[in-house]
Structure formats: structure tokens, C-alpha cells
Amino acid sequence: MIYFDNSATTQVDDSVLETFMKVSQKMNGNPSSLHQLGDMADGLLQQSRKQVASIMGVQESEIFFTSSGTEGDNWAIKGTAIEKMRYGKHLITTTIEHPAVKESMLQLEQLGFEVTYLPVNAEGVISISDVKAAIRPDTILVSIMAVNNEVGSIQPIEEVGEVLRDYPTIHFHVDAVQAVGKVPLNLSATSRIDLATFSGHKFHGLKGTGFLYIKRGRVIAPLLSGGGQEKGRRSGTENVAGIAAMARALRLLFDQKEQKIAHQKHIRDYLMDELANYSKVHIFSAKQGAPHIVCFALGGIRGEVSVHAFEKEAIFISTTSACSSRSKTSSSTLAAMNVPSKIATGAVRVSLTDTSTLEEAKQFLNSFAKLYENFKDIK
Incomplete structure (x- = not known):
């Protein structure tokens, strides 16, 4: 089996799973309880927070554990809107955001907020001049993903941050789910990023884990009310076992990070170079994009047909986004990049991780050659 759908979810690392099992079996106390078992659980929770903060280069007080990237995006956006609505109701995002961001924005629009959606160029990248032009006196939030989950385009986060230094009251949120461990992301005290979203299962942690970075001094309203955790x-x-496992997964992700990034980029470039030799293949990812994503289409063939054809070869890829695959909707990212609908409906995504191999890429290309031969005469 070849698993090339790592942007949807990654395989849980064995040592990460072992951590989860050990904590689940030996530390089953509620971290809010006052007794010894509660103290043990809380101690591990805070130790995990410290480890995550240290890896990310931030303070412990700036890390808040969540259940997913979706929750983190919702909290950053809606929490800002609720907290700052008396100062303004204008939000800025892009046309190629993850559904967790898009749907949050749409919900806020229904509640009377205004949203400006920044366009992207043919490579899926926004313009800094468009960011500057979109800012208004009533703007309270700019939310931009660092790496697009469908085509791997990298947004100019640092440059956006420089623009926002002149607007200190605007919150700057970055969806970093596809970026962590793949592209540089500065969350230091000197960074302009106020909020950043992360998801554990994207880096060999367990599903149902994540964290949100909230810069010290920034305030967003809570979405979940209750016991005050x-x-x-x-x-x-708190999911103490899952959080401890996620902290371990994050540490492993950053171990020899540069070598892992180079490894994935080498495989990605090899795939892109080989696929470019086929006349009916349209490649949407750019080599200056993220090192782990290749999005392409075989002209005339719908994406789901290609996905199932590869599945018969025990190769697992996806259409452009796992969140829209089952609904069979075409890629909103490719539409924003002005890719014709007839071509965009054929888009599929190959997404790598640090454990992917060049041999797997060669097997994938062998299977693709057979697929291409079978479908090359289809208009």
C-alpha cells in the first residue's frame, strides 16, 4: 500500500500511540480534580503545554489546547468577532481558505459582519497591495492560511504582518495546519501574528487534538462555556492523553526538520517533473510552493475516477480537499485561480510526509502511466 493522502491525515507514529496508551492507562484522572490523580494529570497537561510552547518558540501561557484545526479556526475568527464587534464588523480573508475559515466567515456575514475576500493569482497567491487596499477603519481581523491545503501555495505571511504593524488593533490569524514543519513560521514575540491554528493529526498525532496560539495581550471571546478549563x-x-501524544508528535516533527523538508521536496519535484512529460496533464502546484503537495489533473477524467483507479492499485490519493471529496464539489481554490471548470473537476492531490519514499513515487508513476494509457483518448 502507498499512502499519498497526508494532507488529509497522517499515520499515527508508533511512539506517539504508545504515549497515548500509557497516559490513558496510568493517568486517568481529571486534570481539574483536586486529588492526587487530578494533580498528576494536570502536571502532565502543563508539561505538554511547556513542550509545545518551547518547540514553537512562544510562552506557555500562549498555548491553548483544542480538538482540531476546525475548532481553532472557528475560535480565532468568531472569538475575535464577538470580542471586537463594538469596534468594527469588517473582516478580511482570501478566496482559497479552508472550509473551517470560509464557513465561519459566511456565518458571521449572516450576523451582520462584512467580509472582504482577497483574490489570488494563477499560482494561488494573494497580492500585498490588495491587502493594503482592503483595510478599513472598522477592520478587526485578517485571516490568511499559510499554506493552501489543495495546491500547496504559500502566502506571504511575513509581508502581510509588516503591513499590519501599522494597524495594531487588527487581529492577524494564520491557519498554519498545513504549514507546521513544512515552511517557516515565526511566532516569536517580534512576529505580527496574533493567532495561529494547528492540528495534531496532520503531523502524526491523533485525530481530535490541536492547539491555538494566542499572542500574549490579545483577547478573543471563548466559544465553549463551562467549567473554565x-x-x-x-x-x-482536556484530552490529556491525546495532548501528551500530540506534544511528542510535534517534537518528532521538528527533529531533523530541515532534512525532512528537503526529502519531501525532492520527491515532490521528481513527481512534478515526470508528470509534466504527459501532454494531457495539468499541474496546478508550483515548485515554490509547499514541499509536500502536488495537485494536478488528467484532462477529461474526473478526479474521483482517478482516485478510485489508483485505489485499485493500492495507492491512496484524494481529490483536492478531504473536506469536499465526498460532496463531490469542484475545487474552490482552482476556481479562484481561474482554472476552467472542465479541467478543475479532474484535479487530484498527492500529499507527502517525512516517511514517504522515492520508491513509492516511482510506483505511483508506473501506475499513472497505465492509467494515462487507458484514458488518453478521452476528450
């Missing part, structure tokens, strides 16, 4: 900002009993 996470310093009163995200109620709900």
Missing part, C-alpha cells in the same frame, strides 16, 4: 478560555475536560 484552559484558563477560562476553552471549557471542556
